Each structure stands twice: as structure tokens, then as C-alpha cells.
Amino acid sequence: MFGMKLGRGPRPLRIAYGRLFHEANARSPVLTERADFDRMHHLAGDELARACGLRGTELKSFMPHAELTGFRQAARLAGNVETVPLTSALAVPGGPLSRACWNEMTGELLDALRDAGRLDGVYLALHGSMEVEGLDEAPEAWLLREVRRVVGSKVKIAVSYDLHANLSSGLVDPVDVLVAYRTNPHWDLAPTGFRAGNRLIRALRGEITPVHAWRKLPMVLGGGNTIDFLEPMRGVFRAMRAMEKDPRVVSASLFMVHPYTTAEHLGWAVHVCTNGDAALANELVDGFTDRVWEQRKSRLPPMLSVDEGLVAARKVRREGLGLGRLGPAIFVDVDDIVGAGAPGGNTRIATAFLAKARDLVAFVPVHDPALVAELWSAREGSRHDVVLRGTPGYHMPPLALDVTVSARSTGDFGRMVRLDVRHAEGGALHLVVTDGPPLPIHPSFWRAVGLDARAADVIVQKNFFHYRLFYATTAFSHFPVATGGATSFDQVIHARGIVPTEPATSLLDWREADPILRRPKRARTPMGSASPSSA
Ligand SMILES: [Zn+2]
Known part of the structure; x- marks a missing residue:
């Protein structure tokens, strides 16, 4: 378009990267604090860049190479891409983040983004099922809105999510590239970051035009055993990987939601991104959602008293x-x-x-x-x-x-x-x-x-x-x-969402609930007053 593609000629692409990652259990009385991140993983700037090099250790005592190392590797292979470390923090699953912890962590990330200088892209590794004390919307949705506000509309944003994310419009709409883990338990953190980086760079260079389609299923538990390499989910994951091999497809993702949240728009989700072909994205996403929907009747392993x-x-x-x-x-x-x-x-x-x-x-x-x-x-x-x-x-x-x-x-x-x-x-x-x-x-x-x-x-x-x-x-x-506690399936099954869900209610089709579950939710508590950016 400009005669010279970004990052191909003398001026390199500049892409910032960071992470804010936590899986919250809304029923735990133990709030997650900054010390929980500090203990597990909390890095910034040069220290983060070193940890995400091939010789570094990204998540110590957990996984040497994770999303950000994978992203950096994609940038290295693409050539002429400058990567800019922001902040990265991860804590083990626990109760919602305290408001003070959330304000500090997002404040650091957004400050680093403001100080990053001219950028072409941003990549963030997020979970998608965070909760914050007193915040009545998906925290990731709030964060992505703020990131978009800082970088403006021309900078492209790539995000990777955990496959237990509860996808909602606030997690999809502000994003140009969206990928997710494709293994459960999750061992593919680095490949996920690589895919995010690779697609973001190709989009920035005009090689692909990502077009998204996504669906929500009125289903909170299903699939029986949800391990990706065991039945009944093995065939589903195989079909998803095959879909992404199609050269017209940019990414395909399945989200088997982490159900222990207060989110009303709770449910499994499917996301497909194609290269500029909206009709194909819709056709593929509908077909794959039908395939996933079949899993709603596969029985959970029997629970014993x-x-x-x-x-x-x-x-x-x-x-x-x-x-x-x-x-x-x-x-x-x-x-x-x-x-x-x-x-x-x-x-x-x-x-x-x-x-x-x-x-x-x-x-x-x-x-x-x-x-x-x-x-x-x-x-x-x-x-x-x-x-x-x-x-x-x-x-x-x-x-x-x-x-x-x-x-x-x-x-x-x-x-x-x-x-x-x-x-x-x-x-x-x-x-x-x-x-x-x-x-x-x-x-x-x-x-x-x-x-x-x-x-x-x-x-x-x-x-x-x-x-x-x-x-x-x-x-x-x-x-x-089963005895009753914060991860009780019984409570999940009978939790009241905005639509009836499987398996509490037997449903024939997902299509009626899908638009309701995808509808943007207006935050009842505006974050503006407590947000670091408005301070
Ligand atoms: Zn997960």
C-alpha cells in the first residue's frame, strides 16, 4: 500500500509484549494479591526480555519457555522485528484479585505501554477467566479497552488466551489476532505465543487480513473427560487442528470454559479467523460449533460420595x-x-x-x-x-x-x-x-x-x-x-446464567442462546473512577 512493507525495508516493525495471567475462582474466600504474583512470576523490561530469550527461563519452576518466548521466536524468524518488553505477571489459580493488586498490575503494564514509544503492534498473553474484587465485567475486557485507548486504532493487537477462557465480546472485539492453547492440560504455551506473533507480524505486513467469527454454546460442562488426547475430546481437537492447516484459515480455537466465575455470559465458545473471507469464517465456525455441541451429552466421570x-x-x-x-x-x-x-x-x-x-x-x-x-x-x-x-x-x-x-x-x-x-x-x-x-x-x-x-x-x-x-x-x-466446595460441579450446573445451559437444561440447539451470550455486557460499575489511567 505504501510501496514498502513495514518491517521488510529499513524500518523494523516494533511490537510490544507482556502478560497478565490468572485463573480466578470466584468462590474462594482467599483474594489473590500482588505477593502471589511476585512469588510466582513478575518481571519487566530487560529482565523480562532476558527471561524470554531462548537461553532464558520464562516461568521459573514451571515452564522454561512459554508464550512470550514463543512470540519472540516468531519475531526472530520473521526478521526485522524489534520487540519491546512491557511487564509480565502470573500467579497460581486462586480467588479474585484484590482491587489494589489489579490497579497496581494494570497500572504497571499500561505505564510501560505508554513509555514504549512508537509501536506497530502489541501482543498480550492473557487467561480470559480473571476476576477482580468488585469489578462487574471481564477484567481482560477492561484491560484491552485501555490498551486500545493508549495505542490508538492503527496499532494491531494480538492476544492469546487459555482454553478455559470465558469468551465475551470485550475479549474479541478490540483484538486483531486471537489464538488459544490447544492442549489440555496445557503444555503448548510457547507454540501458542509463536502462533500469535507469527499471525500478528503477517497481518502488520499486509500478508493476511484477519476476519473473525465466533459462537457461544449454552454449555458450562461437557465433553466428559476434557483431556485433548483422550476420548471423547480427541476427535474434536483433531478436527480443530486440521481446520487451521487450511491455508485460508488464520486460526481456530475452542474454549472449554473455566466455570467457577461470577460471569453471567458463561459458556463454551468457538472462534475462527480467516484471511479476509467472512463467509468462510462463518461457515467454518458454525460447522465446528455443531461438532463441539455434540459433546454436551457425553457423560462426566461418575462422582462418588x-x-x-x-x-x-x-x-x-x-x-x-x-x-x-x-x-x-x-x-x-x-x-x-x-x-x-x-x-x-x-x-x-x-x-x-x-x-x-x-x-x-x-x-x-x-x-x-x-x-x-x-x-x-x-x-x-x-x-x-x-x-x-x-x-x-x-x-x-x-x-x-x-x-x-x-x-x-x-x-x-x-x-x-x-x-x-x-x-x-x-x-x-x-x-x-x-x-x-x-x-x-x-x-x-x-x-x-x-x-x-x-x-x-x-x-x-x-x-x-x-x-x-x-x-x-x-x-x-x-x-x-464430591463433598461441596469452591469447585463443586453441582453448584456450577445449577448456577443461574442469562440463558438455560447444558447440562442442567436439556437443549436441542445452541443457535438461540448464541446471540444472547455474545451480546456486549454493559459494565454496571464503571472502572473509570478507580482506574490507574484516570488517576
Ligand atoms: Zn486452563
């Missing part, structure tokens, strides 16, 4: 004794999944073990910072009458216990104290109470307090799937146990 779980655990132990030991049964505490932002302070499973399973050896992690503080300086081997209350504000039933303080440790979850209750019937309850939400994904969690995972009859887990990688040679029997 604690009593049913105990029956199953005893069966595992009986059969294990006959065949040589089969290893512990795993109870996945599906209503208190720390990996999905729950606080981990469920006391109900511990209560059941104490009352009904004195023959079993059980390892149970419980978030209870008050009890940790009470017993932190107690002598090892000393006995105490205590009350286990779980997470403050989580309203779990208190459990009175006569415990022996057996070990203590400090690590990723703050201080941890091991409390033992030994039963005359041969079993024992080994409670590990923690300062922070506990995630015993790795058996080293138990080793830190002198416990061997193989010695347990039952181990309680706080994530859906990831732990299986690390217990692959230890545990072979996995039971989802």
Missing part, C-alpha cells in the same frame, strides 16, 4: 493384598481443586476418615493457616487437642482432633505441619496442614514431612489430572470424590 469412595478404597486394598500391592487409592477432592483456584481447606474428607475409616492409612492435605500458626513451635512428638477449621471464611465444618505433631517443613505452600492420629484399628490419619493452598501434585510433598506415598491406603489430591504424571508408578486407582 466419601462413603462410596471408602468402599472403593477398601476394595483396592483388598485386591492389592492378593496381587502384591496395587498402591494407594487416590481421592480427587473435586469440589476443592486448588489447581482450579479453590483454597484447599476442605475438612469434610478428614472428618469422614476419622469417623468411618479407622482401618485405613490416609494422607490428607488441608489449608488451615491458623492451625499452622498455633502448632508451628510445638515440640515434635507432642500431643495437642486442636480444632481443624480449614480456610478462614470457607465455612467448612470444624473437626476436633487429638493429634501428635510429627514433622514440619517450609516450601512452595509456605509452612506445613504434619499431624498424626493413630487408630487402634490399624489405620492412621496423616493430616498435613498448610499456610498456603496445598497442591500435592508430586509425592515429594509428603516426603518433605517424612511420609512415603506408597505407604498410604488413600491419598487426597487437589488437582484433576496433572498429579497422575508424577504418581504414574505409585497409584493406579483414581476416584473423584
Whole structure:
């Protein structure tokens, strides 16, 4: 158009990049604070640029190369692209961000953007299911609006989302390039950033003209098991990857929403972007949405009550004794999944073990910072009458216990104290109470307090799937146990949105709900008064 394409001649393309990433659980009483980002990942400027080089470590102790490294790699391969680091912050899933934390984090990002000088593009790695204390709209929508305000209408914006994003118009409309993870659990962070960068650069050079079409499905849970490489979702993910191989298609994304939010416009979503062909984008998105919609009837794995779980655990132990030991049964505490932002302070499973399973050896992690503080300086081997209350504000039933303080440790979850209750019937309850939400994904969690995972009859887990990688040679029997908590499917299914949703309501078609779910929502609390940009 100008005779010389940007970034091809002497003047390089200038693209800024950054991240603000958090998966919120609106039902957790534990707000996410700036310290939670500082502890996990919070970098800016040159430090961020170094971390996102091929020799750097982008997300320490988690993933060496993630979205921003992938983006930088796309820029390097494209040639003549200057990348400008902004700020990048990520915290583990938890309760909504406090307002102060949100104002600080977005303030830093937007200040860096204002200081970035002339830009042709911006790339942001976002989640798409954030929540902020007292903010009545998708935080990412607010942020993208502010970013657009800072850079103006001519600069192109690329965004990558987690596939658990709750897509809404505020997350789609301000964006020129939109991609998402295509694996669950997510290992493709770097390839996702690469795709975002590659498409943004091609759009800036006029090689492609991204045209978007997207749909929302009135469906909050579905797909049974949502692991991308297992049935029933394997075929769906394969079809999506095949679609993106079509040279006319810029990107294709499926969003299996993170449902533990306050969003009314909640539902799965499909997004397709083509090179300048709106009719094709609409045709492809409708066809793929039909394919995804078929998954609404695939059954979720059966949830057990604690009593049913105990029956199953005893069966595992009986059969294990006959065949040589089969290893512990795993109870996945599906209503208190720390990996999905729950606080981990469920006391109900511990209560059941104490009352009904004195023959079993059980390892149970419980978030209870008050009890940790009470017993932190107690002598090892000393006995105490205590009350286990779980997470403050989580309203779990208190459990009175006569415990022996057996070990203590400090690590990723703050201080941890091991409390033992030994039963005359041969079993024992080994409670590990923690300062922070506990995630015993790795058996080293138990080793830190002198416990061997193989010695347990039952181990309680706080994530859906990831732990299986690390217990692959230890545990072979996995039971989802439901008790009521921040990640309760029951509450999700019966939450009231703006339209009836599967699976609570049986629906024939997604087409009636789609335009309602995609309609822009007007914020009831304008952010202007509290926003950093208007300060
Ligand atoms: Zn996710």
C-alpha cells in the first residue's frame, strides 16, 4: 500500500509484549494479591526480555519457555522485528484479585505501554477467566479497552488466551489476532505465543487480513473427560487442528470454559479467523460449533460420595493384598481443586476418615493457616487437642482432633505441619496442614514431612489430572470424590446464567442462546473512577 512493507525495508516493525495471567475462582474466600504474583512470576523490561530469550527461563519452576518466548521466536524468524518488553505477571489459580493488586498490575503494564514509544503492534498473553474484587465485567475486557485507548486504532493487537477462557465480546472485539492453547492440560504455551506473533507480524505486513467469527454454546460442562488426547475430546481437537492447516484459515480455537466465575455470559465458545473471507469464517465456525455441541451429552466421570469412595478404597486394598500391592487409592477432592483456584481447606474428607475409616492409612492435605500458626513451635512428638477449621471464611465444618505433631517443613505452600492420629484399628490419619493452598501434585510433598506415598491406603489430591504424571508408578486407582466446595460441579450446573445451559437444561440447539451470550455486557460499575489511567 505504501510501496514498502513495514518491517521488510529499513524500518523494523516494533511490537510490544507482556502478560497478565490468572485463573480466578470466584468462590474462594482467599483474594489473590500482588505477593502471589511476585512469588510466582513478575518481571519487566530487560529482565523480562532476558527471561524470554531462548537461553532464558520464562516461568521459573514451571515452564522454561512459554508464550512470550514463543512470540519472540516468531519475531526472530520473521526478521526485522524489534520487540519491546512491557511487564509480565502470573500467579497460581486462586480467588479474585484484590482491587489494589489489579490497579497496581494494570497500572504497571499500561505505564510501560505508554513509555514504549512508537509501536506497530502489541501482543498480550492473557487467561480470559480473571476476576477482580468488585469489578462487574471481564477484567481482560477492561484491560484491552485501555490498551486500545493508549495505542490508538492503527496499532494491531494480538492476544492469546487459555482454553478455559470465558469468551465475551470485550475479549474479541478490540483484538486483531486471537489464538488459544490447544492442549489440555496445557503444555503448548510457547507454540501458542509463536502462533500469535507469527499471525500478528503477517497481518502488520499486509500478508493476511484477519476476519473473525465466533459462537457461544449454552454449555458450562461437557465433553466428559476434557483431556485433548483422550476420548471423547480427541476427535474434536483433531478436527480443530486440521481446520487451521487450511491455508485460508488464520486460526481456530475452542474454549472449554473455566466455570467457577461470577460471569453471567458463561459458556463454551468457538472462534475462527480467516484471511479476509467472512463467509468462510462463518461457515467454518458454525460447522465446528455443531461438532463441539455434540459433546454436551457425553457423560462426566461418575462422582462418588466419601462413603462410596471408602468402599472403593477398601476394595483396592483388598485386591492389592492378593496381587502384591496395587498402591494407594487416590481421592480427587473435586469440589476443592486448588489447581482450579479453590483454597484447599476442605475438612469434610478428614472428618469422614476419622469417623468411618479407622482401618485405613490416609494422607490428607488441608489449608488451615491458623492451625499452622498455633502448632508451628510445638515440640515434635507432642500431643495437642486442636480444632481443624480449614480456610478462614470457607465455612467448612470444624473437626476436633487429638493429634501428635510429627514433622514440619517450609516450601512452595509456605509452612506445613504434619499431624498424626493413630487408630487402634490399624489405620492412621496423616493430616498435613498448610499456610498456603496445598497442591500435592508430586509425592515429594509428603516426603518433605517424612511420609512415603506408597505407604498410604488413600491419598487426597487437589488437582484433576496433572498429579497422575508424577504418581504414574505409585497409584493406579483414581476416584473423584464430591463433598461441596469452591469447585463443586453441582453448584456450577445449577448456577443461574442469562440463558438455560447444558447440562442442567436439556437443549436441542445452541443457535438461540448464541446471540444472547455474545451480546456486549454493559459494565454496571464503571472502572473509570478507580482506574490507574484516570488517576
Ligand atoms: Zn486452563
